[in-house]
Amino acid sequence: DGGITQSPKYLFRKEGQNVTLSCEQNLNHDAMYWYRQDPGQGLRLIYYSQIVNDFQKGDIAEGYSVSREKKESFPLTVTSAQKNPTAFYLCASRERGSYGYTFGSGTRLTVV
Amino acid sequence: AQSVAQPEDQVNVAEGNPLTVKCTYSVSGNPYLFWYVQYPNRGLQFLLKYITGDNLVKGSYGFEAEFNKSQTSFHLKKPSALVSDSALYFCAVRPEWTRAGNTPLVFGKGTRLSVIA
Numbered sequence: 246d247g248g249i250t251q252s253p254k255y256l257f258r259k260e261g262q263n264v265t266l267s268c269e270q271n272l273n274h275d276a277m278y279w280y281r282q283d284p285g286q287g288l289r290l291i292y293y294s295q296i297v298n299d300f301q302k303g304d305i306a307e308g309y310s311v312s313r314e315k316k317e318s319f320p321l322t323v324t325s326a327q328k329n330p331t332a333f334y335l336c337a338s339r340e341r342g343s344y345g346y347t348f349g350s351g352t353r354l355t356v357v
Numbered sequence: 358a359q360s361v362a363q364p365e366d367q368v369n370v371a372e373g374n375p376l377t378v379k380c381t382y383s384v385s386g387n388p389y390l391f392w393y394v395q396y397p398n399r400g401l402q403f404l405l406k407y408i409t410g411d412n413l414v415k416g417s418y419g420f421e422a423e424f425n426k427s428q429t430s431f432h433l434k435k436p437s438a439l440v441s442d443s444a445l446y447f448c449a450v451r452p453e454w455t456r457a458g459n460t461p462l463v464f465g466k467g468t469r470l471s472v473i474a
Contacts, residue, residue, distance in 0.1 A: 251400075278461060278462075280464075287363075287447065290463075293461050335400055344391075344406055346403075350398075351398065
């Protein structure tokens, strides 16, 4: 089955640590996106990538970094510079020429 | 810049009654509009979209939405609500294709629908 896989489902981070969230898709989609979801705030765009080796900042990129070395992979690193990282993180992809997104099941990150 | 407003944080409806979840948008040019649904601790699932054509769009699970350009609205509707429709609903917008390339979807804050048996 084609789809987007996010791992891990739950992640705990200590203060001052960097953590990396995985997003892998086997849909052959060109564009990939990272959104952050907080209660009452909806989804906010962190980073997106339209092609391999290229990505753009979204509305809340500070404290995050990404890479797009392969078409199927778009990992997100939450750095120690992100002051309030506890949230639900969603990865999505879009096929070239299509309109809507396919979403992964999300990763819930908690700072302990 | 585009934006989406979902004016109701919560909508309660009795099972079997019609439901409406409201959405208004702001975008330069013609909009591409979407509705997604989210169940607890899951990703978003696509319900329906408006790109062009008929203002009444039919989607998954009996949902439909009406595009109203003069009111810049795209309300989600269902004639008869089910308890299983209880979830978080998101409206999203992006402008039509531009020379600047593809603009990411902008989402509203979400509306929690609770259908009571």
